[in-house]
Amino acid sequence: MSSAVLHRDTHFIPKQAIGGKGSYIFLEDGTKFLDSTGGAAVSCLGHGHEGVKQAIKDQIDQLSYCHSAFFGTPVTEELARFLTDSTGGKMSKLFVVSSGMSPSLLLIYSVYHPGTSLLTRSEAVEAAMKLARQYFLELPTPQPQRTRFIARLPSYHGTTLGALGLGGHVLRREPFEPILAKNISHVSPCYAYRGKKEGESDADYVARLAAELDTEFERVGSDTVCAFVAEPVVGAALGCVPAVPGYFPAMKAVCEKHGALFILDEIMSGMGRCGTLHAWEQEDIVPDIQTIGKGLGGGYAPVSGILINDSIVQTMDKGTGVFRHGQTYQGHPISCAAALATQKTIQQESLLDNVRSMGAYLEQQLRQRFEGHPYVGDIRGKGLFWGIEFVKDKSSKEPFDPSTRLSFHIQEKGLLPAYSVSLYGCPGTVDGIRGDHVILAPPYNVSKEEIDIIVDIFGKVVKAVLEELDL
Incomplete structure (x- = not known):
């Protein structure tokens, strides 16, 4: 065959x-x-799932596509309202990209059978990185020198070049190292099984990791970093590793000290996968930008996106008001209908x-x-x-x-x-x-x-x- x-x-x-x-x-x-x-x-x-299938069929009967540069759609507005309301208004805008699927899924796992699934979140992560950069250009006193990102080793944030560069997974990066951006550095993950020293308390472990992140900010230039990026529960790179208590508040405090943004990649661990709709609800923090996908639409249509903290929205609104990023299938009505039906089902069935x-x-x-x-x-x-x-x-x-x-x-x-x-x-x-x-x-x-x-x-x-x- x-x-x-x-x-x-x-x-x-x-x-x-x-x-x-x-x-x-x-x-x-x-x-x-x-x-x-x-x-x-x-x-x-x-x-x-019959309910989600019917919602997609209904949307196709109503409208399959329109370009977001010209028109909005009721289903996109309803999805955005549903998700921002789910954060208690802390995240006040939703940006939807209709795949979260990477266009280049080839040869990254050259030493292993590619049947081992590659996570797909690239479009949302790329949008988050671009928004973080633009935020610093929209401030009343712009900070154009902020061009860097800090993430963790090993990590995975997608396979497009920007997202792959942000990640720290050696095997996935290896074939493409010569063409990856050099403005990204990495620190240790919160990986208690291998990272904690014998006899070290959680508090001491967190303090050590916070000190490492602080040192990295100083090393690359405190005022040159746009954001620190991390998964609340590390997915493919480490295998479902949650952070120890207090880790994320400590990391966010370091970001705030240096004036950088705090981005959580919840593509895999969010949208209910870890027991709350947003994984950060369990961590006593709120991110500046949150990527979402996978469980967002449950696979019924390709969809991912970013939720944006109101503080960033207000800064953009008082600046140019224009996010200089867009895609042909951005906010696709069918993808939004699938996502909205999936999220309503999770809520209505107390899943x-x-x-x-x-x-x-x-x-x-x-x-x-x-x-x-x-x-x-x-x-x-x-x-x-x-x-x-x-x-x-x-x-x-x-x-x-x-x-x-x-x-x-x-x-x-x-x-x-x-x-x-x-x-x-x-x-x-x-x-x-x-x-x-x-x-x-x-x-x-x-x-x-x-x-x-x-x-x-x-x-x-x-x-x-x-x-x-x-x-």
């Missing part, structure tokens, strides 16, 4: 998905496939309650099954967003050699008909090259019975892979 599609791997043609309902995808060969990761933590309502309760159950089952496993080093996450880090030696935390490709094998084994489950495997956990983790991110309406199946099959897959690798 040949294909005219340039797939992620030119040597591999994936099976065809021909349908889906709830937590399952149906394949052309008759396989009923359990989507325990929601793709890449996208399908928050599962597949085939955040289910995320919290089923998330607690998933954690319990994962710990019961894997905490004593000799090759599982850490189990971490929030809500329905959980990662399992594998290690060669539990006591020393030594990772498997990259040549073992453990996470790749786990993901590929899960795809076989005997298991038929998605297991989001990622390499590079420790330093962007070494380390393996697997992510689970089932839909917000997942049941206990489905979680039991997910954990059981995951355990069987891990056992089979380790036996094949003679471990």
Whole structure:
């Protein structure tokens, strides 16, 4: 069989998905496939939700497209009002881009099978970076010298050149290093499993990381940085790593000290995935700019965006009032209809309650099954967003050699008909090259019975892979 599609791997043609309902995808060969990761933590309502499908059909009947330079649409306005109201007015504007999908998903994972999902948030992150830069040009006393960004290692914020440069994931950056921007630097993540020193308290760990960020501001020039960017719960790069208490308030304080903006990338961890609609609600802070996607539209249409703090909106409004950024499909009515229906469903069906309760159950089952496993080093996450880090030696935390490709094998084994489950495997956990983790991110309406199946099959897959690798 040949294909005219340039797939992620030119040597591999994936099976065809021909349908889906709830937590399952149906394949052309008759396989009923359990989507325990929601793709890449996208399908928050599962597949085939009738209400969202009908909302999209209704919008198509009304209006499929108009250019945002000429017209607005009621559905875009309603979505924006819904989301800004959800922040209590702290974020007062929404900018919608209709994909969040990167146009270049090729060859980034050249040493691994590209079936390992690449997260897609590039358009929203690019918009956030440009808005942060323009903000400093719109101030009553402009600060044009602010051209830099600080992010964390390892991190992932997208695959377009600006977003890829912002990220700190070695394998994903490597082929493109010569053409990435040089105005971005990186500091350590808040990664307690590997970052905290023996006997160090959370407070001392936070103080050390805050001092590192402060030092980096001073090193590159305190008044040259536009923003510090971080994920509230690190997704693909580290495998669902939450920060320790007090970390984000401390980081924001450093940004405020140096007059820089504080940007949270919630593409993967936000829109309910971690148990609150916005992940920052659990951190006692409010960002200046927040990127959103994935769970925003639940995969029913490509959509992502940025929520903007009212302080930035007011500055822009008193300046030129013009955000010098725009795209053909910006605010696309069908994407907005899908997002609005998804968000209303989450609210009306009280799915955040289910995320919290089923998330607690998933954690319990994962710990019961894997905490004593000799090759599982850490189990971490929030809500329905959980990662399992594998290690060669539990006591020393030594990772498997990259040549073992453990996470790749786990993901590929899960795809076989005997298991038929998605297991989001990622390499590079420790330093962007070494380390393996697997992510689970089932839909917000997942049941206990489905979680039991997910954990059981995951355990069987891990056992089979380790036996094949003679471990």
